[in-house]
Amino acid sequence: MTESTLQLPGHPEVFVIGDMAYVEDGNGHPLPMLSTVALQQADSVAENIRRILASEVLRPFHYKDPGLLATVGRNAAVARIWGLSFSGFIAWLIWVFLHIYRLIGFRNRIVVLINWAWDYFFYDTQVRLITKE
Numbered sequence: 001m002t003e004s005t006l007q008l009p010g011h012p013e014v015f016v017i018g019d020m021a022y023v024e025d026g027n028g029h030p031l032p033m034l035s036t037v038a039l040q041q042a043d044s045v046a047e048n049i050r051r052i053l054a055s056e057v058l059r060p061f062h063y064k065d066p067g068l069l070a071t072v073g074r075n076a077a078v079a080r081i082w083g084l085s086f087s088g089f090i091a092w093l094i095w096v097f098l099h100i101y102r103l104i105g106f107r108n109r110i111v112v113l114i115n116w117a118w119d120y121f122f123y124d125t126q127v128r129l130i131t132k133e
């Protein structure tokens with residue numbers, strides 16, 4: 001559990017973000033272990049470290065829900081974007097292309113796209129947590 005600034009209680013010199021952090025939303029529900037949460041927390045902590053160096057007051061972290069994207073298997077995903085919900089193959093396609101788009105650098109995008117295409121066509125998946133019965 002962290003303070004609202006993502007500092008460890010009793011250890012203001014330590015920040016906790018991402019999957020390691022237990023942070024509740026405004027309704028008392030824990031924020032999910034998702035990359036969107038981790039990325040926004042990273043931005044918030046970077047800004048607060050800058051504020052510490054400038055002797056400014058720290059800002060609490062507030063999560064802005066950009067929607068939801070998660071794969072749950074081959075050709076299977078769930079997505080909630082701009083208030084619209086998708087599931088199955090369409091959601092999976094959105095997941096694939098949005099994740100590649102969000103990668104930094106053209107080379108990274110091409111490498112990941114080739115890797116994922118290889119895994120997809122040759123069933124070379126390293127780990128599958130959810131399988132058919």
Ligand SMILES: Cc1cc2nc3c(=O)[nH]c(=O)nc-3n(C[C@H](O)[C@H](O)[C@H](O)COP(=O)(O)OP(=O)(O)OC[C@H]3O[C@@H](n4cnc5c(N)ncnc54)[C@H](O)[C@@H]3O)c2cc1C
Nearest residue numbers: 017018019020032033034035036037038069070071095129
């Ligand atoms: C199978 C799976 C599917 C997922 N799908 C989605 C999805 O579709 N959408 C979504 O938003 N989120 C998804 N997530 C969740 C998302 O991956 C995590 O929420 C996000 O990666 C958390 O970021 P993080 O920086 O906290 O941790 P990580 O991304 O796990 O980064 C932690 C890093 O620390 C390194 N590390 C660990 N121990 C040490 C050490 N002692 N010294 C140095 N380095 C160390 C690790 O190697 C790792 O690189 C998925 C997660 C899993 C496991």
